[in-house]
Amino acid sequence: MSVAVAHPEKRKNLENSDVILSVRGLKKHFPINSGFLIQRQVGAVRAVDGISFDIYRGETLGLVGESGCGKSTAGRTILQLYKPTEGHVFFEGQDLAMLGPNAMRQMRRQMQIIFQDPFASLNPRMTVGNIISEPLAIHGLYPDKRERQEYVESLMQKVGLNPYFINRYPHEFSGGQRQRIGIARALALNPKFIVCDEPISALDVSIQAQVVNLLEDLQSELGLTYLFIAHDLSMVRHICDRVAVMYLGKIVEMGPTDEVYDNPLHPYTQALLSAVPVPDPASKESRQRIIISGDLPSPARPPLGCNFNTRCPVVFEYCYHEPDPEFIEATPRHFVACHRVTEV
Amino acid sequence: MGVLMDVRDLTVRFYTQEGTVYAVNNVSYTLNEGETLGIVGESGSGKSVHALAIMGLIPTPPGKIESGEVYFEGRNLVGLSNEQMRLVRGKEIAMIFQDPMTSLNPVLTIGTQITESLKLHEGMNTAQANKRAAELLDLVGIPDAHKRLKDYPHQFSGGMRQRVMIAIGLSCNPKLLIADEPTTALDVTIQAQILELVKSLKKEFNMAIIWITHDLGVVAELADTIQVMYAGSIVERGPTKVVFQDPRNAYTLGLMRSLPRMDGTRTRLTQIEGSPPDMRIPPKGDPFASRNPYATERCFEERPPLKPVEGSDPNHLAAAWYDLRAILKKERENV
Ligand SMILES: Nc1ncnc2c1ncn2[C@@H]1O[C@H](COP(=O)(O)OP(=O)(O)O)[C@@H](O)[C@H]1O
Ligand SMILES: Nc1ncnc2c1ncn2[C@@H]1O[C@H](COP(=O)(O)OP(=O)(O)O)[C@@H](O)[C@H]1O
Ligand SMILES: [Mg+2]
Numbered sequence A: 001m002s003v004a005v006a007h008p009e010k011r012k013n014l015e016n017s018d019v020i021l022s023v024r025g026l027k028k029h030f031p032i033n034s035g036f037l038i039q040r041q042v043g044a045v046r047a048v049d050g051i052s053f054d055i056y057r058g059e060t061l062g063l064v065g066e067s068g069c070g071k072s073t074a075g076r077t078i079l080q081l082y083k084p085t086e087g088h089v090f091f092e093g094q095d096l097a098m099l100g101p102n103a104m105r106q107m108r109r110q111m112q113i114i115f116q117d118p119f120a121s122l123n124p125r126m127t128v129g130n131i132i133s134e135p136l137a138i139h140g141l142y143p144d145k146r147e148r149q150e151y152v153e154s155l156m157q158k159v160g161l162n163p164y165f166i167n168r169y170p171h172e173f174s175g176g177q178r179q180r181i182g183i184a185r186a187l188a189l190n191p192k193f194i195v196c197d198e199p200i201s202a203l204d205v206s207i208q209a210q211v212v213n214l215l216e217d218l219q220s221e222l223g224l225t226y227l228f229i230a231h232d233l234s235m236v237r238h239i240c241d242r243v244a245v246m247y248l249g250k251i252v253e254m255g256p257t258d259e260v261y262d263n264p265l266h267p268y269t270q271a272l273l274s275a276v277p278v279p280d281p282a283s284k285e286s287r288q289r290i291i292i293s294g295d296l297p298s299p300a301r302p303p304l305g306c307n308f309n310t311r312c313p314v315v316f317e318y319c320y321h322e323p324d325p326e327f328i329e330a331t332p333r334h335f336v337a338c339h340r341v342t343e344v
Numbered sequence B: 001m002g003v004l005m006d007v008r009d010l011t012v013r014f015y016t017q018e019g020t021v022y023a024v025n026n027v028s029y030t031l032n033e034g035e036t037l038g039i040v041g042e043s044g045s046g047k048s049v050h051a052l053a054i055m056g057l058i059p060t061p062p063g064k065i066e067s068g069e070v071y072f073e074g075r076n077l078v079g080l081s082n083e084q085m086r087l088v089r090g091k092e093i094a095m096i097f098q099d100p101m102t103s104l105n106p107v108l109t110i111g112t113q114i115t116e117s118l119k120l121h122e123g124m125n126t127a128q129a130n131k132r133a134a135e136l137l138d139l140v141g142i143p144d145a146h147k148r149l150k151d152y153p154h155q156f157s158g159g160m161r162q163r164v165m166i167a168i169g170l171s172c173n174p175k176l177l178i179a180d181e182p183t184t185a186l187d188v189t190i191q192a193q194i195l196e197l198v199k200s201l202k203k204e205f206n207m208a209i210i211w212i213t214h215d216l217g218v219v220a221e222l223a224d225t226i227q228v229m230y231a232g233s234i235v236e237r238g239p240t241k242v243v244f245q246d247p248r249n250a251y252t253l254g255l256m257r258s259l260p261r262m263d264g265t266r267t268r269l270t271q272i273e274g275s276p277p278d279m280r281i282p283p284k285g286d287p288f289a290s291r292n293p294y295a296t297e298r299c300f301e302e303r304p305p306l307k308p309v310e311g312s313d314p315n316h317l318a319a320a321w322y323d324l325r326a327i328l329k330k331e332r333e334n335v
């Protein structure tokens, strides 16, 4: 676009970052029950079906994929808001499953979540001040009323809200401002790691950039690590250092963002990226679009063999058989699970 | 290409307990036969209300068309009786919505819902209508079309329901299809399927399309003409390529600049400051003035008219008291 202004390009130096969070073989299956008085399990929704990855301190890892592929469930299970069906999450080396209730409570302060819907996620009967300070109350921090208020005001300032509005209610704020309230609340306990679950999807285009810039500023100021869940692939390219592509409960491709976007290896990633409409009418003739047909299959009945075989444009005989394709490092730091890539 | 629709000075308000909502303010434009018009703007900017006004679907009260005319093939639709509008809807103009469930009847089969309009508008008998309905479902890419006529809306996925809506929309060969954010709730993969479908149908049926969206990418891909709305007014309009290259309204520019770049250069996003306007405040001056870094004094006082842009395509119109081209040129020189 000819109207872009020049800004110095910013890139993080994550070379020497250590791993802050590790996910190993994580599964979350929701039981499907049937029966009225005596419930019995007749199946399971395999929302998250065995994912493994590391997140480095200070980075933003993107998690993308179609709705229903398990992104939110992954985020919540990592934070232990859902009990994993299988697998482990390590935060700074500690296995979260091994922590007792007290230790887990302390651990929760380190890990927070920001939700998609700033309208639904804030209690309409609480003032902004109370919403932001609720986590402080739960953890018994800042017991002094004056100090707590001062701290809340400083948080409001930090996220670009006028502290003057501390006694107002959520409905008196616009969508973008409500998302700032949600961010201030997530920051209250001074966390190290934040799951951002589609934090801009419900916002207007003109407001999305404000919130993305804020998240980036806070990251560099506070050294935060993000798991950024989104379906807007162009925003993911902008904000994420690495990206993981999820399909039907599994990660099918993962790598440095530019590498995955410029050189996608999995046919699903290729289709997903080519489906993004580009805001440049000049490029429309030159684009090659890969259309995948049909919808995401139900995670209660995933296909036999490779999960993607019902929609894959380059499917071959082998893809219908077990075992599933292995997740391999195809090029340095670029992982993919596809028989085409592995076998050919 | 002849003019299909001429919207003149359309103004719609809602009289609510919280005050008067100035939803659409003096909107005027023409749409040619076979033209695809993409309308963008943030939520609450009057896109849907303007479309509903064309369709004669403004809930009255609280809503009211204050003034204006909508000439469709020379006939003013504003003021037609419900009976007359029912014949226009579906036959002349079809509309599809973001959430197909709101316009599909959950207790009737898809087949019944398509054949209903074929019988009403085209005078077909049941056998003819059934045959045509299956053809239409097939055309919009629904597998096993014939069998699926017997299914109910909830048995279709979101993307498939939107295809059904398009099939119903197309059933009577309308001259204009108005699509109000039909892909906003869908995944990009499914959106891509629908966009391809619409592009091919457009060629086949040679109908005009008004595509309402907040996604500039979709407009770039689909629309011949882009129309940007802010606070119930058109602030810029013109051939899509021209407006993308040479925006003359600060809100249009702001929208374009706030998007991340797809080429991987990670420059900080240029954000639009402030919040969307309160539509209950009667428009005074340029509604974007308070968020516009280039606003002049006049912008706060007097509403700028939508008028042809100097030194651009003759169909390029913008509402601005400032000279955005000159401002940007200066900006570039100072970098
Ligand atoms: N609490 C729940 N109980 C049962 N099924 C669920 C629950 N939460 C999510 N699911 C199912 O798990 C799958 C993944 O959902 P989700 O993680 O919300 O996906 P995403 O965030 O990628 O859209 C979906 O099929 C969804 O219906
Ligand atoms: N039935 C209604 N009653 C009151 N206000 C309405 C009604 N429908 C729309 N509005 C208001 O009209 C304005 C324009 O809305 P709309 O056309 O739906 O915006 P959008 O550009 O998002 O489609 C908004 O301020 C909206 O709140
Ligand atoms: Mg989700």
Ligand SMILES: [Mg+2]
Pocket: B044, B047, B048, B049, B180, B181
């Ligand atoms: Mg709307």
